[in-house]
Amino acid sequence: MVAVVGASGSGKSSMLAVAGAMRQPDSGRIHVGGISLTDAAASKRCHLRHDLVGFVFQGSNLLASLTALEQLELVGRIGRAPRAATRRKALALLGEVGLAAKAERRPGQLSGGERQRVGIARALMADPAVLLVDEPTSALDHQRAIDIVGLLVEETHRHQIATLMVTHDRSLAGLADRVIEMRDGRLAPAAVPER
């Protein structure tokens, strides 16, 4: 798990957008999980967003009308996965993040930390090669933020995936396996001690 720290406007989110096949780079090349995204057509980038990467967004970014279980099943529906298998997997992932008992609750019935746990489980639904995490603790108090980053580290290792977490909180970045800093769109030596 790699944490990317940097000031606002340093290019952290732009890097996530490009790495997540949401935006084409203005110059240079981009490879994710060994696949080139540089010249990928819109339809291919759409597939890659589902198959290759998993996103954990700021403030969880859940759909208000869906239950926790349905948030995860949605990913299976997008990928046209069999319904029964999708449900089993969704329930298993909710169990992993400690929310098996709250599978039928909607976002409005969950706390901020619980919503972010659902977001993490959702990002793992399509077995991504890379997890892209955008400021996952921006709406949480410090203890819950530590819990969420801890969960991310745990899931990264459990699922054997690469996780790139963007955060402005240097104390949380220290929980990652490696920390790098972004300044004016370029990577620079980390200003926080690596774990």
Next chain:
Amino acid sequence: MFVGLRDLRHAWGRFALMGSVIALVAVLTVLLTGLSTGLVNSGISGLRAMPITDLAFQPKTNSTFSQSTLDAPTIAALGRQPGIDAEPLGLTFFNAQGATGTAVSIALVGIEPGGFMANSLVGGSHLGGTPAGVIVSRGVAADGVHVGDRVTLTRSGVALHVVGIAPTATYGHAAVVYAPISLWRQATYGQVTGGVLPPSAQGLASAAALQVRSGVNLSGVGKRLGVDIVTKQHAYAGSPGYSAETATMSLIIDFLYVIAALVVGAFFTVWTIQRQADIGLLTALGASNGLVLRDALGQVALVMVGATATGALVGSGVGTLIQGGTVPFALQADAIVTAAVILTVAGLAGSLVAVRRVAAVDPIIALGAAS
């Protein structure tokens, strides 16, 4: 429609409000359709029931019975044409008084007793059995006129003896009374002579009722004999007020379709704008534009079909209460279904403008969509 269905369930209040508006439009559409059908029936049901394919009128009379007169030789010449059967047909509007003094407006239709018109329109009733015998349609019977009664035409004073009742038939909003053509001539051309038929009116009729077999060159026949031959459907326009009424009703109903399209379009435009963050999230999770569009359109279709069906049912229920009263109103399943389908399609068309925006939502907004 995974998300669309759940949005409907979650935001049911908003969709119920929207659906209510569409349902009310559907109620109005059904009622206006019923009124339109009723007006059409009231205008031309008597003509529509005639067992004819075409009608011959005096030239340049716009298929209007009151303006057209054909003489006996012309009608006979029409009947001699290969593939054409022709009979005289008279139609005049009268005010009349029933036995109890009740005033009734009638369309007196003169037909040949024993001819193909009489056989079809009045069936086993004996038209022509007595010189003044007439058969009234149910509309006249509903005004309190019964078999055996005497109906007197105002002005001419010609008396009509009711000898039978025929199915409901109207023309120009007046109930039809079938009379032998000779009696019709006496009533029509004898109005100023106290019911005495002038010699010049012998053999006259308003038009000729035609049964034409396929392959006959009617325009050639018409030119040769100096008559305008039109199809029965084309002759509907000659009914007083028919064209204006149907055009007015069609215009109002068309406006309702446009209103439905605009209302649905406006609602889903706002709804789509409100959902932009959700749509961005869906595409960020890898949903294709096609999938998101199908989901959104499925949601619109469900709302439109549900609301329209509900409105059509309510409208039909209200229409059932209206039908049979003094208002010219007729519920016809095919007309209601057609109106409901057009309304649904209009709503879907209106929503397309809004739903099209779905495809333009950039997934990048999901990255900035902090809740």
